[in-house]
Amino acid sequence: MNRGPARNQGPDQMTQDLRIGVIGTGMIGQDHIRRLTHVLAGARVTGVTDTDPARATAAATKAPGARVHASAEALIAADDVDAVLICSWGPAHEAAILPALAAGKPVFCEKPLATTQEACLRIIDAEVVLGRRLIQVGYMRRYDAAYRALKATVDSGSIGAPLMFHSAHRNASVPEGLYTDDMAIADTMVHDIDVARWLLDDEVARVRVLAPKRNSVGKDLRDPIFGLLEMRGGALATVEVSVNIGYGYDIRGEISAEQGTAELAESNPLVVKGNGQFAGRVPADWRERFIAAYDAEFASWIAAARDGGATGPSAWDGYAIQAVSDAGIEAARTGETVAVTLVEKPALYA
């Protein structure tokens, strides 16, 4: 997996760097600015913008040489911005992606690609007209070493054809009153939908969502939930989403195949034994659990964007995941099994 060369900020290196403009400087925007500024080589942040100007100004102080722009449009048009990193809220993504595509600038868009299938299709149409991929969507689990090992095992055929994928996605807590029932699917389960499609190399045909007894910590929140995804080829994926589990951020995944199983190992690097027990750390949140995956994801994007293109999760993936998410939300509200219908896949994403 390419994590990129060690950072070297001499003058020659700086003239070759991919110059990145960041739209949205909240939690993940700041974390990505840190990795682009201090961890990865080959890129630097030259512009930032946020609807909260104070936040943009504070973020610019963390990226030497970065200018604050008054709007996303101004940032995208700037001569010293070669590529655009979108970390604003989901409903704002389309309005940033389309002008970036029109300017021919590579885009990294944090998940979701957009918040409606119609918006995703407008983005796909714009990319198809360009005739080349310029968009990578931030489904970072595909860059995690454990998920990649799981995928390699499935693809090798060594345990036979995959029949089921069991996924558990547990957040320690979510902000009360801000995190809604639908977000458990549209904001959280989307990652599990992404890896189910990727590991099983198939699209989701139907979705059902069940809710057991509520976790009282989340009060009125419908938490946890249990998703059942039927893939077109007949395999099943099950997904537990729990967002008030308390003990940490716990991501699990297991493939059950015709002649074996393969599962993600515990992510912590150390086991401590004492007093007749063993223990290890559970990550606090997604930033800790997937820190290396985000680094690898961005190293890969930088390399592709410097060549004027894109790699990894595509606009098609963003659209297909949105379709499953919409079906899941309907399934959760109605208790029914809901079919997922996709448009024909453009050849660009074959």
Ligand code: NAD
């Ligand atoms: P946040 O609320 O902390 O930050 C979002 C920022 O975007 C805010 O500062 C807000 O003022 C700004 N913003 C909103 N609309 C804007 C616009 N039109 N133009 C410019 N700035 C705008 O949210 P966050 O947790 O950083 O999430 C941001 C995005 O990243 C979301 O799409 C979220 O789903 C995604 N995310 C991905 C992961 C992951 O694991 N891949 C993790 C967390 C968040």
Ligand code: ISE
């Ligand atoms: C957040 O937006 C993410 O994308 C994280 O990866 C996910 O685990 C979390 O549940 C979401 O809220």
